[in-house]
Amino acid sequence: MAAYIVRRMLSTIAVMAMVGIFIFLLLRLSPGDPAAIIAGDAATPQMIAGIREQLGLNDPLPAQFLHWALGILSGDFGGSIFTGRPVLLLISQRLQPTISLSILTMIVSVTVGVAFGILAAWRVGGVFDRTLAAFAALGFSVPVFVVGYFLIYWFAISVRWLPVQGYQPVEHGLGPWLVHLILPTVALSFPYIAYFARITRASILEVLSEDYMRTAAAKGASSYSMLFHHALKNAGVPILTVIGISFAYLISGVVITETVFNIPGVGRLVVDAINNRDYPIIQGVLILASGLYVLVNLAVDLTYTLIDPRIRY
Amino acid sequence: MIKSGDLRVFDPILSTATITGDHGYAIYDTLFALNSKFTPQPQMVGKWSASDDKKTYTFELRNGLGWHDGTPVTAADCVASIRRWGQVAPGGKLIMARAKDISKKDEQTFTIELKEPLGLLIDVLANLANPFLFIMREKDASRPATEQVTANIGSGPFKFNEALAKPGASFTYDRNEKYVPRDDPSDGFAGGKVVNVDRVIWENISNPQTAFAALQAGEVDFLEGPPADLYPAVESDPNLALQVLDKMGWVNLLRLNCLQKPFDNVKARQAMLYLVDQAVIARVINPDPKYSHPVTSMFGNDTLYSNDENTGWYKKGGDPEKAKQLFKEGGYAGEKVVILQPTNLMGLSNAAQFLAAALRKIGINAELAPSDWGGVVTRRTNKGSVEEGGWSILITGVPDSTLSDPIGAPWLGAEGDKGFFGWPKIDEYEALRAQWADTPTVAERQVLARKMQAVWWDYVPTVLLGQGITPSARRKTLTGLIGMPGALPMWNMQKA
Numbered sequence: 001m002a003a004y005i006v007r008r009m010l011s012t013i014a015v016m017a018m019v020g021i022f023i024f025l026l027l028r029l030s031p032g033d034p035a036a037i038i039a040g041d042a043a044t045p046q047m048i049a050g051i052r053e054q055l056g057l058n059d060p061l062p063a064q065f066l067h068w069a070l071g072i073l074s075g076d077f078g079g080s081i082f083t084g085r086p087v088l089l090l091i092s093q094r095l096q097p098t099i100s101l102s103i104l105t106m107i108v109s110v111t112v113g114v115a116f117g118i119l120a121a122w123r124v125g126g127v128f129d130r131t132l133a134a135f136a137a138l139g140f141s142v143p144v145f146v147v148g149y150f151l152i153y154w155f156a157i158s159v160r161w162l163p164v165q166g167y168q169p170v171e172h173g174l175g176p177w178l179v180h181l182i183l184p185t186v187a188l189s190f191p192y193i194a195y196f197a198r199i200t201r202a203s204i205l206e207v208l209s210e211d212y213m214r215t216a217a218a219k220g221a222s223s224y225s226m227l228f229h230h231a232l233k234n235a236g237v238p239i240l241t242v243i244g245i246s247f248a249y250l251i252s253g254v255v256i257t258e259t260v261f262n263i264p265g266v267g268r269l270v271v272d273a274i275n276n277r278d279y280p281i282i283q284g285v286l287i288l289a290s291g292l293y294v295l296v297n298l299a300v301d302l303t304y305t306l307i308d309p310r311i312r313y
Numbered sequence: 314m315i316k317s318g319d320l321r322v323f324d325p326i327l328s329t330a331t332i333t334g335d336h337g338y339a340i341y342d343t344l345f346a347l348n349s350k351f352t353p354q355p356q357m358v359g360k361w362s363a364s365d366d367k368k369t370y371t372f373e374l375r376n377g378l379g380w381h382d383g384t385p386v387t388a389a390d391c392v393a394s395i396r397r398w399g400q401v402a403p404g405g406k407l408i409m410a411r412a413k414d415i416s417k418k419d420e421q422t423f424t425i426e427l428k429e430p431l432g433l434l435i436d437v438l439a440n441l442a443n444p445f446l447f448i449m450r451e452k453d454a455s456r457p458a459t460e461q462v463t464a465n466i467g468s469g470p471f472k473f474n475e476a477l478a479k480p481g482a483s484f485t486y487d488r489n490e491k492y493v494p495r496d497d498p499s500d501g502f503a504g505g506k507v508v509n510v511d512r513v514i515w516e517n518i519s520n521p522q523t524a525f526a527a528l529q530a531g532e533v534d535f536l537e538g539p540p541a542d543l544y545p546a547v548e549s550d551p552n553l554a555l556q557v558l559d560k561m562g563w564v565n566l567l568r569l570n571c572l573q574k575p576f577d578n579v580k581a582r583q584a585m586l587y588l589v590d591q592a593v594i595a596r597v598i599n600p601d602p603k604y605s606h607p608v609t610s611m612f613g614n615d616t617l618y619s620n621d622e623n624t625g626w627y628k629k630g631g632d633p634e635k636a637k638q639l640f641k642e643g644g645y646a647g648e649k650v651v652i653l654q655p656t657n658l659m660g661l662s663n664a665a666q667f668l669a670a671a672l673r674k675i676g677i678n679a680e681l682a683p684s685d686w687g688g689v690v691t692r693r694t695n696k697g698s699v700e701e702g703g704w705s706i707l708i709t710g711v712p713d714s715t716l717s718d719p720i721g722a723p724w725l726g727a728e729g730d731k732g733f734f735g736w737p738k739i740d741e742y743e744a745l746r747a748q749w750a751d752t753p754t755v756a757e758r759q760v761l762a763r764k765m766q767a768v769w770w771d772y773v774p775t776v777l778l779g780q781g782i783t784p785s786a787r788r789k790t791l792t793g794l795i796g797m798p799g800a801l802p803m804w805n806m807q808k809a
Contacts (some may be wrong), residue, residue: 018339031636031684031688031691031692032687032688032691033687033691033694036687036690036691036693036694037321037686037687037690038320038321038322038328039326039327039328039329040329040330040331040333040443040462040464040725041330041690042329042442042444042711042715042722043329043401043444043707043723044401044723044732045734046693046731046735047329047401047458047459048694050457050459051327051457051459052461053455053459054459060612077386080480082322082480083321083322083323083463083480084461084463085452085480090481093479093482094481094482146511149522151368152523152526153526155524156530157526157529157530160530163530164526164527164529164532165518165523165526165534166516166527173478193611201741205640229478252618255463259519259520260520260522260523261523261525262516262518262519262520262523262524262737264479264481264482264483265723268481268482268519269481272319272519275657275685275687276321277687277691285505305636
């Protein structure tokens with residue numbers, strides 16, 4: 001197991017290196033010039049040329065890459081081309097909102113989604129199962145921003161129970177932190193609840209049709225015991241796989257929710273950086289995101305061993 | 314407050330972005346400032362005088378000026394700031410070209426000695442075209458103009474709160490308790506800059522719907538330039554008001570690439586004047602007729618120098634048959650016409666699509682080049698042919714107020730490939746423009762403006778699309794906002 005973890009950690013470094021090279025080249029070969037954006041609309045070509053030179057954007061690409069890569073190896077991700085502030089500082093300012101939103105969304109989605117899936121599988125073909133099917137269809141087809149605007153209209157403007165937008169750091173108090181995250185969490189959880197519920201339902205139904213479940217029923221096991229002790233545990237691996245993949249997608253996909261609810265998270269940081277061609281920020285976030293993605297997958301793989309004793313590395 | 318756009322660059326000399334100018338007005342101060350009648354008034358300057366031969370100007374700073382770090386503002390700071398601004402601003406370059414010496418005389422006094430008189434010196438120092446002449450500390454202003462000053466330490470009425478700065482999310486400005494305003498009442502950018510609020514926070518809410526919802530819910534007090542489709546919603550809310558702060562607004566226009574086919578030919582450029590129907594295209598950009606107006610003078614609408622010289626021949630526009638004929642006379646042979654389409658600026662993006670359709674209807678091989686504004690500002694620097702990644706038509710907007718300033722506004726130049734994008738070269742016009750700074754009275758400049766415009770519209774370096782006024786939305790509890798073009802100052806406003 002230890003050797004497996006070390007191998008996977010080493011592969012993380014390789015993945016990050018490849019992502020780094022790819023992103024660096026992709027950004028430099030894409031149209032766009034940060035100097036022109038910095039200079040503004042009224043800038044003359046001479047002003048833009050001067051800024052390009054000052055920023056080192058006229059240096060050969062290999063020299064620029066080497067400068068950046070050596071910085072990364074020494075823990076220096078560089079500074080924003082625009083504000084001059086360190087990339088790691090900018091990312092750290094944005095991490096808490098994104099992680100808060102992602103974790104809350106995962107907790108709500110897994111709790112509600114798995115519970116709904118179990119209930120639907122338990123009473124397959126019943127009213128709840130059919131209602132869940134309709135809910136899942138809605139969850140998959142209604143975009144998050146539409147749900148977000150509905151929630152804002154009802155809960156923030158009509159009855160004024162919750163704020164429209166913004167984020168309060170957790171150190172300002174648990175109450176304000178939670179209050180600002182309720183609407184974005186509900187909006188973002190909507191499709192994930194539908195997804196997890198459908199996957200849970202399908203996995204449990206598959207397990208319930210196994211011979212050993214029939215044997216358990218013949219031995220007089222209760223419905224509760226069959227469902228939670230036998231079916232859910234055996235259906236756990238595919239559910240966990242989906243949750244792991246979803247978590248990775250969630251972290252990289254919160255951009256729309258962050259935009260609708262004006263949450264200053266990593267997603268918005270990247271989108272703004274892309275619009276501004278702020279290369280060091282884009283590179284820094286993507287390098288770290290790729291590392292995180294690999295680590296989440298590793299965590300999921302390791303969790304398999306807890307659920308299914310047959311799995312060993 | 315929710316501003317239009319995000320503050321990305323702090324240095325108002327390095328960047329000409331409007332929001333950077335607003336940041337500059339918050340934390341820095343200016344030597345002179347324009348009042349509501351666009352007349353320069355002393356601001357940091359207490360007394361000033363000109364020698365009899367108008368070659369030496371002496372400026373004495375008023376008492377009580379201090380930097381946010383606690384040190385006093387000195388004449389050396391002013392000299393360094395003028396020199397740095399003079400590296401990039403067109404008006405500043407003119408002063409530097411004419412100056413024999415700019416130096417401090419004592420801690421509070423400095424002089425500008427000229428090789429020959431410059432009648433508009435004070436007007437240029439109080440310029441209305443970005444980059445404005447903000448006074449910075451000598452150690453900041455000693456940097457090259459291409460290197461960003463990020464210290465954010467000025468002597469203006471607000472202090473930048475570094476600890477609460479969250480780039481891309483919000484910036485906080487605190488009242489500068491030690492700021493000494495002038496005694497005279499606030500008037501435009503001039504007069505006493507009295508701050509009536511303790512703190513102003515700029516929230517960057519990029520989504521207009523969310524921004525409006527936040528305004529409705531009272532989470533913010535001001536929304537700069539909401540989209541036109543939200544105007545009725547603002548007007549129907551008893552707590553909100555629409556207010557036009559910049560009454561002059563923006564003039565949208567086409568820059569034609571005069572270096573490449575087909576617009577290297579004057580007939581093709583004239584064809585564009587006939588083709589564009591401002592009454593229609595202005596509505597494509599700004600759907601509410603209350604806030605859009607046609608404009609035919611190269612000096613904009615309602616400026617001191619607006620005039621009708623040489624506009625009669627194309628005034629109505631919307632004549633595709635005449636446009637088609639002129640393209641033919643100009644030898645158009647099916648060359649690709651590439652229109653830069655800024656997809657993240659809805660009005661200009663719509664105009665690009667509309668224009669492409671109008672051109673195709675008269676047999677022009679028009680092609681859109683969609684990209685975000687970041688892509689447009691990059692591609693517009695390419696002087697090559699469209700096959701080499703160049704372009705034919707750039708759609709952009711400029712503040713109407715800047716069209717009265719042929720010295721400061723780069724889009725009113727015609728100096729060829731060293732000039733603004735499109736690179737028109739009109740020697741006769743440039744000779745007239747060179748006289749501007751030495752033409753002492755408004756009446757004489759009005760005569761000169763007519764001559765310049767006559768040449769301008771013969772050549773057609775730009776095609777005007779109309780003037781758009783953008784109101785802002787505010788909660789009625791927020792009052793005292795200063796309505797001036799070019800920037801949105803934060804002093805004088807009050808919150809009930």
